[in-house]
Ligand SMILES: Nc1ncnc2c1ncn2[C@@H]1O[C@H](COP(=O)(O)OP(=O)(O)OP(=O)(O)O)[C@@H](O)[C@H]1O
């Protein structure tokens with residue numbers, strides 16, 4: 001992979017009382033492919049092994065919310081009964097996809113959200129973006145209660161949280177070139193049209209792509225290139241928070257490593273706040289400074305990767321860890 005060029009480094013935000021990354025080396029986790037950490041400066045934020053274990057979240061009841069994104073008591077219930085008569089009689093079968101989740105994402109955090117299939121991770125991600133309305137609870141972005149906003153009032157806040165999906169191919173309009181796709185996002189972010197070409201090329205370089213690929217349609221790009229273009233388009237919006245829903249699980253192992261390194265570079269150079277949803281605990285361990293474990297719609301445990309993945313408190317986390325295959329072909333990460 002071509003490393004993204006080094007751009008100007010933004011000053012980190014005020015420190016939140018967490019210790020610099022230091023201290024004892026973290027234990028090792030298996031990974032399918034070797035990953036280089038490189039000599040890059042380490043990101044700001046909590047050291048995986050040095051933070052006190054935080055509670056899964058904070059409730060919003062009347063308190064001051066300092067987190068970039070705070071979820072308070074989020075519940076999402078889907079009504080599954082499709083037949084007309086039982087619906088008319090009020091006999092619905094509600095399905096609780098998210099069950100009272102409270103969670104805070106601080107600026108500069110890279111929060112890993114892990115859990116079995118169907119536990120509600122994507123639903124929670126969509127609620128963070130207000131692509132789905134929660135049945136109950138509040139979504140507070142930088143002090144603004146998004147759940148209270150509708151339509152035009154919500155629009156400017158929507159731009160601030162961007163999502164990258166597992167299947168980037170499906171999320172990119174096949175009838176538009178890369179230039180149009182990125183240009184649209186730049187327009188929504190308020191950049192004058194005359195600056196689009198230069199900024200789009202810069203964004204492509206940032207995600208390790210040749211600017212010449214802007215002329216191509218999505219079907220003319222490889223899986224890894226599509227995923228990078230999707231990340232470039234999300235970055236074009238100038239988001240405060242990037243939510244990545246299984247961004248590498250559709251890619252082969254070497255591409256997974258490349259995209260992971262790109263995300264690490266974005267984390268380090270742009271200080272991007274991210275929520276990284278993944279089944280792969282080793283990837284989460286590598287990228288994130290906080291981990292939240294979800295089971296059956298609830299956050300059952302949260303803390304630093306060292307705490308949660310190496311000293312799990314909850315039975316479910318132990319089972320999740322026990323399910324990680326430890327084949328002899330797996331290499332180990334030195335951290
Ligand atoms: N639109 C919907 N209508 C009804 N049920 C839904 C809907 N979307 C999701 N669900 C249900 O909600 C639960 C949580 O789904 P979700 O997609 O959030 O899981 P997930 O943790 O992202 O799983 P995966 O890891 O497989 O992507 C599942 O049981 C799913 O069937």
Ligand SMILES: [Mg+2]
Nearest residue numbers: 121122123245
């Ligand atoms: Mg999902």
